[in-house]
Amino acid sequence: MKNSFPKTPALLRQRLKEYWRYLNHWFLNTPERALLEAQQAAQRIRNIEIEHFDNKKISSESVKYTENVMSYWQGYLDKNLTIIKIRLAEFQLSRGIINISNSVLLEKLKVIDEVVEKYAIKDEQISNSGLGSTYPPLQINRSEIKKQPDSSNINDIKATLPPQSTGVFPRSIRKTVNRIKSDLAPQAEEEFVRNYRVSRNRTIIALRFMIILITVPLLTQYLSKEFLVTPILERIRGENATQIFINSDMEKEALHELHNFQQSLKFEYLLNQAPPLSSELTQEKIKDKAFEISEEFRNKSNSNIGNVFADLISLVSFSIVIALSKREIMILKSFMDTVVYGLSDSAKAFLIILVTDIFVGFHSPDGWEVLLAGLAEHLGLPASRNVIFLFIATFPVILNTIFKYWIFRYLSRLSPSALATLKEMDE
Known part of the structure; x- marks a missing residue:
C-alpha cells in the first residue's frame, strides 16, 4: 500500500x-x-x-x-x-x-x-396500507367553541364523534353478519390475496431497509478506512514520524510493555533458563523490543486517527440513506408498530423492564463505563475517568426521566393493561 x-x-x-x-x-x-x-x-x-x-x-x-x-x-x-x-x-x-x-x-x-x-399504484398501495389510522378523525364543533366565554375551561370543549347509526339488532350481531357477507363475497379471495401480497411486500421492504441501515455504514467505514484514509495517513505521517503516541495513555501502555520485557529477561536469567547476557547484548534486545513496540503503536495511532475520519464518512453515508428513503422509513415505522402492538401485555412489560434495567438500572454504570472507554480507545482519545463519571451521573438520569414520562404520558393511554402488568412485575 x-x-x-x-x-x-x-x-x-x-x-x-x-x-x-x-x-x-x-x-x-x-x-x-x-x-x-x-x-x-x-x-x-x-x-x-x-x-x-x-x-x-x-x-x-x-x-x-x-x-x-x-x-x-x-x-x-x-x-x-x-x-x-x-x-x-x-x-x-x-x-x-x-x-x-x-x-x-x-x-x-x-x-x-x-x-x-x-407502477405508481403499487407504491401507493404499499405506503398507504397499514400506515394510516383506520379510525375516523375527530371533528371539533366550532359553533360550540365560539359560544364558550374566554375564561372557560379547555376541558369543556367537546369533540364530537360521527353519529352512530342505531338499528333493531345490536351492533355486534350486525358486525358479525357483515363479516360473513364480506367473506362470502365473490371478490373476497382476490381481496385476501391482494392484502397478503401488500403485507408481504411491506415486510420485505422493512427488513431489507433495516439491513441496509446496518450494512451500509459498516461497509462504508471499513472500505473508506482501508482504501482511502489509512494510505493517506501513512503517506502524511511517514515511517520516521517522531510523534508515535497521540495520547498519554498509549505512551504509558508502551512503557509498561517495555518494562515487562526487561523484567522477563531478568526473570529468565535468575531461573537459569537463559544464558547470561552481556550488558551490550541486553541493551540490543531491549532496543529491538522498543523498535517493535514503536511500530505497533505507530500503526495503532494511524488506525485511531483513521477511525475518526472513517466514522465521519460513515455518518455521511447513513444520512444520505435516510434522506433518500422517506418511503422506506414510513414502511419501517408501520412494520415496527405492527410488531410492537402485536406483542402481549406481558411481553411489552418484559421488554420495557429489560431496556430500562440495561440503560438506567442498578448495574448500568458499569456497562456505560466499559462502553465509553471502548469508544475513547476507538477514537484515540484519553479515557478520562472524570469525564466518564460525569457522563454516567447525568445521561442515565435523563434517560430514566424520559422513560418515566413516556410510560406516564403514552403507555397509560395506548395500553393500560400493559402498564398494570408493568407495575405488577416491577413490584
Missing part, C-alpha cells in the same frame, strides 16, 4: 492533477450518467413486459404465472424500480449544481416516466 504512492514531489503533483481531472470529468458527467442508468433500468422493465407479460404491466393480473415465478419477476421489478428512484434522485441533485439541458435528456426522461407511471 505504501509503495503505491510516488516517491518525488513532482510525480506526486502530476498524479494529483490526473486524479483531479478524472474526478472533475466524472462529476461533470454525473447527470447524464445517472439518467442513463435510470433509462437502462426502465428499458429492462420494458423488455420483460414485452417478452413475458404480453406488453402489459408486470403483474399476476396480466399473465397467469405460478407464485414462485411471479415472486422472481416481482423481485426483478423492485430492484430496477429502486435503481430508477436512486438514479433520478442523483440526477435531480447533480442537475441543481450542474445546469444542463438537451433533447436527449428529455427523451430519456420520457421513457422513464412511461415506465414509472405504470
Whole structure:
C-alpha cells in the first residue's frame, strides 16, 4: 500500500492533477450518467413486459404465472424500480449544481416516466396500507367553541364523534353478519390475496431497509478506512514520524510493555533458563523490543486517527440513506408498530423492564463505563475517568426521566393493561 504512492514531489503533483481531472470529468458527467442508468433500468422493465407479460404491466393480473415465478419477476421489478428512484434522485441533485439541458435528456426522461407511471399504484398501495389510522378523525364543533366565554375551561370543549347509526339488532350481531357477507363475497379471495401480497411486500421492504441501515455504514467505514484514509495517513505521517503516541495513555501502555520485557529477561536469567547476557547484548534486545513496540503503536495511532475520519464518512453515508428513503422509513415505522402492538401485555412489560434495567438500572454504570472507554480507545482519545463519571451521573438520569414520562404520558393511554402488568412485575 505504501509503495503505491510516488516517491518525488513532482510525480506526486502530476498524479494529483490526473486524479483531479478524472474526478472533475466524472462529476461533470454525473447527470447524464445517472439518467442513463435510470433509462437502462426502465428499458429492462420494458423488455420483460414485452417478452413475458404480453406488453402489459408486470403483474399476476396480466399473465397467469405460478407464485414462485411471479415472486422472481416481482423481485426483478423492485430492484430496477429502486435503481430508477436512486438514479433520478442523483440526477435531480447533480442537475441543481450542474445546469444542463438537451433533447436527449428529455427523451430519456420520457421513457422513464412511461415506465414509472405504470407502477405508481403499487407504491401507493404499499405506503398507504397499514400506515394510516383506520379510525375516523375527530371533528371539533366550532359553533360550540365560539359560544364558550374566554375564561372557560379547555376541558369543556367537546369533540364530537360521527353519529352512530342505531338499528333493531345490536351492533355486534350486525358486525358479525357483515363479516360473513364480506367473506362470502365473490371478490373476497382476490381481496385476501391482494392484502397478503401488500403485507408481504411491506415486510420485505422493512427488513431489507433495516439491513441496509446496518450494512451500509459498516461497509462504508471499513472500505473508506482501508482504501482511502489509512494510505493517506501513512503517506502524511511517514515511517520516521517522531510523534508515535497521540495520547498519554498509549505512551504509558508502551512503557509498561517495555518494562515487562526487561523484567522477563531478568526473570529468565535468575531461573537459569537463559544464558547470561552481556550488558551490550541486553541493551540490543531491549532496543529491538522498543523498535517493535514503536511500530505497533505507530500503526495503532494511524488506525485511531483513521477511525475518526472513517466514522465521519460513515455518518455521511447513513444520512444520505435516510434522506433518500422517506418511503422506506414510513414502511419501517408501520412494520415496527405492527410488531410492537402485536406483542402481549406481558411481553411489552418484559421488554420495557429489560431496556430500562440495561440503560438506567442498578448495574448500568458499569456497562456505560466499559462502553465509553471502548469508544475513547476507538477514537484515540484519553479515557478520562472524570469525564466518564460525569457522563454516567447525568445521561442515565435523563434517560430514566424520559422513560418515566413516556410510560406516564403514552403507555397509560395506548395500553393500560400493559402498564398494570408493568407495575405488577416491577413490584
